[in-house]
Amino acid sequence: MNEPASETIGIDLGGTKLLIGVLDGTDVAWENREASTGQNEEELVELIVREVNAAREARPGAAAVGLGIPATIDYARGVAVSAVNLPLAELPIRDRVEAEVGLPVFVDNDANLAALAEYTYGAARGMPEVVMLTVGTGIGGGLILGGEVYRGATGAGAELGHVVIQADGPPCQGNCPNHGCVESLASGTALGREGRAAAESAPDSALGKLLAAGQEIDGTAVTDAALAGDATSIAVFELIGSRLGVACASFANIFQPNAIVVGGGVIRAGDLLLEPARREVRERALRPMNETPVLAATLGNTAGMIGAAALARLELGRLARREG
Ligand SMILES: [Zn+2]
Structure with a gap:
């Protein structure tokens, strides 16, 4: 169990921070986090190399590196290929x-790796068909189909956050040219936006009082107030949960997954989301897909790092079998 060869390095490179760990499954033998904001391509590569070297110094047996990036x-x-929140373009x-x-080194989309993590160790353990949504600043998507990460023709696929739920809806975020994507209507960013609108129209509510007191109404503030009742x-x-459910009903119809797993920062609201x-899945999806469970992710904000380490182990095993 504790053989050095069973440890791999997992890196979750986000728009604001890099999280790195040396892991055996979900057991973290070494871990570090560093700010990633405001760095250019060269600085990001240097940051990753520096952190991998530090990880190897601490755990010399680590055998491979998995790297998750919020990018196509x-x-x-x-x-x-391209990223919304990091200055990366066509970077090898x-x-x-x-x-x-x-x-x-193995590189994948961060939401794909969250899906791999939840499938391997978390809420979707043992389920071969899984739809994963990570609801944070945007909405990331990941698919496990037939027990494998589904990546599309070149690896850019499963951008489930960009399914349209309102054809003439608001412009989407970042470099998405579309309108009315579920990301534009049910992400943490949308949660903050709808929260501000609700605070303005209900000045006597807890949220309205926060706004009057000059506090910023963002997704975190709305979540805190909702959890306080x-x-x-x-x-x-x-509103946000039902919009998410409209997209989930389509995913249930298309993939008939064993479960739809919802993670990301906004899942802190749990059943409120x-x-x-x-309810939307029950009412909108075809039978029997209307019975698809919608589950909360269980691995929290380390899912990306855990999934990255799991990818490294998985691909290392494939290489060994090919060579052996
Ligand atoms: Zn979009």
Whole structure:
């Protein structure tokens, strides 16, 4: 169980921070986090190399590196094609890091890795067909189909957050040219926006009083107020959760998954978010897909790191079988 060869390095590179760990399954032998904000491509590569070297110094037996990035990925070439929240474009990040650290490196989309983590160790353990949504600043998507991460033709697929739930809806976020994507209507960003609107129209609510006191009404504030029982904030979650559920009903119809797993920062609201989503799935999806469970992710904000380490282990095993 504790053989050094069973440990791999997992990196979750986010828009604001990098989380790195040396893991055996979900057991974290070493862990670190560093700010990633405001760095250019070269600085990001240097940051990753520096952190991998620190991880190897602490745990010399670590055998491979998995790297999760919130970007569209060319999986076979290990290239980060484009990202909304990081200054990356056509960056051959796998080869760049591999050349510096001398370990096999595998690169994937961060939500794909969250799906792999929840499938391997979390809420969807043992379920071969899984739809994963990570609801944070945006909405990331990941698919496990037939027990494998589904990546599309080149690795950029499963962008489930960009399914349209309102054809003439608001413009989507970042570099998405579409309108009315579920990401634009049910992300943490949308939660904050709807929360501000609700606070303005209900000045006597807890949320309205926060606004009057000059506090910023963002997704965190709405979640805190809802969990404390503020009816106005709970109604905002009803709206956001039901929008999410409209998308989930389509995913249930398309994939007939064993479960839809919802993670990301907004899942802190738990059933306040998920109950309205479950209701939409029950009412909108075809039978028997209307019985698809909508589950809360269980691995929290380390899911990306755990999934990255799991990817490294998985791909290392494949390489060994191919060579053996
Ligand atoms: Zn979009």
